[in-house]
Amino acid sequence: MSSVSESGGPRSGRPRSKCIDHAVREATLHLLEEVGYARLRMDAVAARAKVGKAALYRRWPSKAALVLQHLIGDLSPRAPADTGTLRGDLRVMTRDTIARMTHPRVHPALPELLTELVRDPALQRLFEEACLIPERDAVRAVAERAVSRGELSRMPDVGWAYAQLTGPVFVWLHLLRETADEATADRLADDVAAAWTASEEWQEREVGER
Amino acid sequence: MSSVSESGGPRSGRPRSKCIDHAVREATLHLLEEVGYARLRMDAVAARAKVGKAALYRRWPSKAALVLQHLIGDLSPRAPADTGTLRGDLRVMTRDTIARMTHPRVHPALPELLTELVRDPALQRLFEEACLIPERDAVRAVAERAVSRGELSRMPDVGWAYAQLTGPVFVWLHLLRETADEATADRLADDVAAAWTASEEWQEREVGER
Amino acid sequence: MSSVSESGGPRSGRPRSKCIDHAVREATLHLLEEVGYARLRMDAVAARAKVGKAALYRRWPSKAALVLQHLIGDLSPRAPADTGTLRGDLRVMTRDTIARMTHPRVHPALPELLTELVRDPALQRLFEEACLIPERDAVRAVAERAVSRGELSRMPDVGWAYAQLTGPVFVWLHLLRETADEATADRLADDVAAAWTASEEWQEREVGER
Amino acid sequence: MSSVSESGGPRSGRPRSKCIDHAVREATLHLLEEVGYARLRMDAVAARAKVGKAALYRRWPSKAALVLQHLIGDLSPRAPADTGTLRGDLRVMTRDTIARMTHPRVHPALPELLTELVRDPALQRLFEEACLIPERDAVRAVAERAVSRGELSRMPDVGWAYAQLTGPVFVWLHLLRETADEATADRLADDVAAAWTASEEWQEREVGER
DNA sequence: AATTAATCGAGACGGTACGTCATGTCTTGAT
DNA sequence: ATCAAGACATGACGTACCGTCTCGATTAATT
Known part of the structure; x- marks a missing residue:
């Protein structure tokens, strides 16, 4: 399975934190169960995962991609x-x-x-x-x-x-x-x-x- | 078929204009074919039908209801x-x-x-x-x-x-x-x-x- | 004092009901005290006076005129x-x-x-x-x-x-x-x-x- | 002078753009002179300042506050x-x-x-x-x-x-x-x-x- | 150790559509 | 011609969410 969140590119600089991936996964799955897809807000995912929205969009290009990836x-x-x-x-x-x-x-x-x-x-x-x-x-x-x-x-x-x-x-x-x-x-x-x-x-x- | 736009009761007051129903239907169907559901805007329907947005929301509670009704x-x-x-x-x-x-x-x-x-x-x-x-x-x-x-x-x-x-x-x-x-x-x-x-x-x- | 509600015109047809003038006055003054001018709605005046909105606008050209008249x-x-x-x-x-x-x-x-x-x-x-x-x-x-x-x-x-x-x-x-x-x-x-x-x-x- | 648009606290996050403050000021004052207060539209201010309406409401809670601030x-x-x-x-x-x-x-x-x-x-x-x-x-x-x-x-x-x-x-x-x-x-x-x-x-x- | 460069949380940003609201006008059928 | 009821066009409102961008502060790998 080729993951959306694996970017091909950068060699140097700070590497992406693994624990963000995990926290976002946790937040996404819980919110999905609680409010469903339509009422799931990217802001809410970021807030629940204690993560910036930028970290989300650095990994997944859209809400749909984020959710699909985790489902x-x-x-x-x-x-x-x-x-x-x-x-x-x-x-x-x-x-x-x-x-x-x-x-x-x-x-x-x-x-x-x-x-x-x-x-x-x-x-x-x-x-x-x-x-x-x-x-x-x-x-x-x-x-x-x-x-x-x-x-x-x-x-x-x-x-x-x-x-x-x-x-x-x-x-x-x-x-x-x-x-x-x-x-x-x-x-x-x-x-x-x-x-x-x-x-x-x-x-x-x-x-x-x- | 029980229509969303048919209100049940009252006898008095100005009745809802039939020609608005017709103009909205025309506008909705045309826009559906032209831009599809997602890009269909309530404003656009109202404008094309030469009708106020309030007239739309008086008949249908949401965009989905409007479209479903006409499809x-x-x-x-x-x-x-x-x-x-x-x-x-x-x-x-x-x-x-x-x-x-x-x-x-x-x-x-x-x-x-x-x-x-x-x-x-x-x-x-x-x-x-x-x-x-x-x-x-x-x-x-x-x-x-x-x-x-x-x-x-x-x-x-x-x-x-x-x-x-x-x-x-x-x-x-x-x-x-x-x-x-x-x-x-x-x-x-x-x-x-x-x-x-x-x-x-x-x-x-x-x-x-x- | 020349009243706004005395229209110069009609000679024939049903005469304007005096008791509407009275009911509207009562409604306007009460609502003024209750909610003030800004939150006073013409619909509310009509409803409270049990009068059609048309009867209001037949007598006063605007909300401001209605209120001023009665104040x-x-x-x-x-x-x-x-x-x-x-x-x-x-x-x-x-x-x-x-x-x-x-x-x-x-x-x-x-x-x-x-x-x-x-x-x-x-x-x-x-x-x-x-x-x-x-x-x-x-x-x-x-x-x-x-x-x-x-x-x-x-x-x-x-x-x-x-x-x-x-x-x-x-x-x-x-x-x-x-x-x-x-x-x-x-x-x-x-x-x-x-x-x-x-x-x-x-x-x-x-x-x-x- | 304590400005409405000066928020008291936070140190982090993107700071509010100074040039938006300036562009909005310019737009507000010009529109005030051109159309006056009553016909001044928030949409028009936003458009003239090339700014989103949200940026306006983030700074001023109402049209009155916006105008007063600049007057x-x-x-x-x-x-x-x-x-x-x-x-x-x-x-x-x-x-x-x-x-x-x-x-x-x-x-x-x-x-x-x-x-x-x-x-x-x-x-x-x-x-x-x-x-x-x-x-x-x-x-x-x-x-x-x-x-x-x-x-x-x-x-x-x-x-x-x-x-x-x-x-x-x-x-x-x-x-x-x-x-x-x-x-x-x-x-x-x-x-x-x-x-x-x-x-x-x-x-x-x-x-x-x- | 110093430098570099991509990351981080926070949150402002433009854009776009939404659904609501109130005014003043208009349209019924009835009086 | 009036009445009550209520639909109508208009047009602004304030809110919401998306996906992007900016800020100052980390944080690892590279010098």
Whole structure:
């Protein structure tokens, strides 16, 4: 993970204090939980961390970057374990997804963070590297295992799979304002498994129809 | 549809001018397309509509309410036609969804609007009545037809179905920044059809296993 | 006194309700005492009088006019009694002046009313007719009596006399924020008497010096 | 003179820019002359000084404070020269008073400034320190010289003297809307001299009557 | 040890939009 | 033509927050 706060440059002069990084992290995460993203003020972060605002902007170019940087850890997917079956692997993944998206710090900040993400290409890259790419790798790994087991005959579209796995949870949580537990995760995993399997059958059928 | 700008009660006093409603609508929609949601200024709306800012705030409590009110038309689902098959009906629905979410006014405003939606309960109610409920009705109608045709033996969860139908498109468009066409719609429709069908088989199987 | 609220014009249609004049007067005076001039809102007057704002503006062209109109009674000088001596007459006048300027309704509104007076020629005329002219007449009467008694040999400048009589009280009350009682009035009366008398001596002396 | 814009304490942080103080002063004084007090807009001051509105409100709590602060220089009295006689000293003072009150920046702003002064205790203190106290000192100096010369046998009331010297000019200029020149100043000086002298005679007489 | 140069906390800065407020006018339908 | 109710345009207000900049004071690595 390439950190926003690691600047490439200066060789001499006073080095940046490590304990500022830590204090800012503490302040940001606490304030996120207390007031959410929108009401989180850079002044407040600086004050709580007993740090000058300049120290903040020396490390992160914007409020969104600061927050995203510190939520990345909570947002990044875990490596998907091999359970022996496609449905099992998918269930592990969806449970991980739901766990991250319902995290007390992540949940209230997610929609606003997405808004900033859309606006700022630098944030997009950060998010992509920390979340999108690992998630796609995970999907790919699961799919490859399923292919090698013979559960699938061909690889599904990894990008679309990401949308299948993440989208319903996001809408479920934020638009419908429902709660999500392991049953929700399992239901989603089954949906995806069904879609992957069925799409093969249809393709075969369609090929056969010609 | 219960409008934000329709006040409930009084009979006396000067009634709110219809032509202001119209001018504001025109101004809002044009500015949305020209500059998007974030850069849309209340001052600019008022100026373009040749209206005082007070007239705006008398009708809508916030910028978000103003915009949502006027995008509702573009966001509300069409009644789903009966194509004779479940997959056909679903394809009509997903195409409609994608058409709405890629609308030039809707697309750039959607993430920010969602952010406000999450914050403001009044907006949530407005959105629910204008979008969520009709969309759920549409899903229910499609599912009921499928049941009566014998394609499904039992009704799926309508709320979850909404998440299945909307979530992937949202993520696909805004997180992955991909484009969506009719092929995307069809793929999604097939996913949902597969999930609905498969979930029945699994349930049967699970019942049989006991 | 020509009232602002007597419009010259309409012959036909519904006549203006007298009881509105009364209700507005009551509301204005009470609000003046309660919140002063600056925080007195036209909306509040209308609401308290249970009257439409249009009825207000049909009678008075501005807030300042409305207030001035209703304070005129408290501002207008009483006819000066003949006490037999110049100093006695002046003391009656200064006591009257101080009584009016310390009136609970007049005192807090006076500086702001003066500001409006400076701005608005129509108010100036109203004030002139109701206060300035009567006051000058009073001064003239007192001076003429003094001349006829032989206390003065020539008439003083009536305008300047008004400034002599009013100015110190205004500054005393509003700039220095002191309280004024009858002793203050007497002191002022003596000052003016001294000035009038002395100016004659000086003039004689100056004439004699030539 | 204790300035509104001088904050008492802190040693750290970026100090307030001197050149902003200067630019704001320039802008305020020019706009005062161009449009007067009532039509002077804080936005306009900020724009003309090329300064953010926040910088204004950081220094002065209100428009009235801003203006008063910058007019103080024009309002403060000059030290009264010793001309050798009481009447001469008083004429110097009254000419100074009239000169200040007819100053092109001061004259049109004075009534409105007085209004704000009455409302705001902080402004009162500022005005008191910069004007009232020096003016009273000047009066006292003049009176003491007169006493030491034998022109007066006892000190007059300094506060009342201020009212005598200032009040008639204010009323003459703003209520009567007359013009004031040196003749006016001399007339006023003679009035005050007469009052001071006469009050002694009366007191003697009253003492003698007992 | 002295020098150098980037850091530090504090907080002022320009800019920009916000939502509120009050005035005086205008528009209903009813009297 | 009036009435009460209340919407209207206008235009200033004071506040808020962002991201930048400046101040004098550290603080390490380099001379």
